[in-house]
Amino acid sequence: MDPKHALLLLVFAALAAVAGCTATTGPTPPAPILTPEPVTPLATTVPVTSLPAGETARIRVDHFGMNPATGTIYEFTGSLHVSSGPYRSVQVMLRYPDGQEYTANLGGMGGANATVRSFTLFPADRYQGTNPEKIITLDNRSYGTTYRYEDGEIFWVATPGTGLPS
Numbered sequence: 001m002d003p004k005h006a007l008l009l010l011v012f013a014a015l016a017a018v019a020g021c022t023a024t025t026g027p028t029p030p031a032p033i034l035t036p037e038p039v040t041p042l043a044t045t046v047p048v049t050s051l052p053a054g055e056t057a058r059i060r061v062d063h064f065g066m067n068p069a070t071g072t073i074y075e076f077t078g079s080l081h082v083s084s085g086p087y088r089s090v091q092v093m094l095r096y097p098d099g100q101e102y103t104a105n106l107g108g109m110g111g112a113n114a115t116v117r118s119f120t121l122f123p124a125d126r127y128q129g130t131n132p133e134k135i136i137t138l139d140n141r142s143y144g145t146t147y148r149y150e151d152g153e154i155f156w157v158a159t160p161g162t163g164l165p166s
Helices: 003-021
Strands: 057-066 074-082 087-095 101-109 116-121 133-138 141-144 146-150 153-158
Touching: 057 133, 074 087, 074 101, 087 116, 101 116
Parallel strands: none
Antiparallel strands: 057 074, 057 153, 074 116, 087 101, 087 133, 133 141, 146 153
């Protein structure tokens, strides 16, 4: 017999001998059933600070001027807080005396959505030093705002009586 064939026959014989050793005797045990651990949801509460009575919404001013990090970008950063809702469409607008407007669309707010949302607007550099009108729009109803300084923070507050004509 050729040595190649003998080696091949020897390999097949070894495989046949080992194949019988791996079989189980008796019935095959059932596969284990994996059950997930029960998940207990964490009770989390979202802190909601309500607005003072009579306020519809308020803008908290974080910064209005040149970006302190770069010194090159004129910006208005802040957050809008709505009293209730839900509102499908919420906007914060800066309106300058020449009619130029800059708007941040914040999407839906209130109800099951967030009642506080941050925004940033980037007016043109030529408006530095001017004080634009701050307008809050809730579902196509616009509100003018009034200035308030409370506990070291600047706010622009909209009340039901500050609604603007449509």
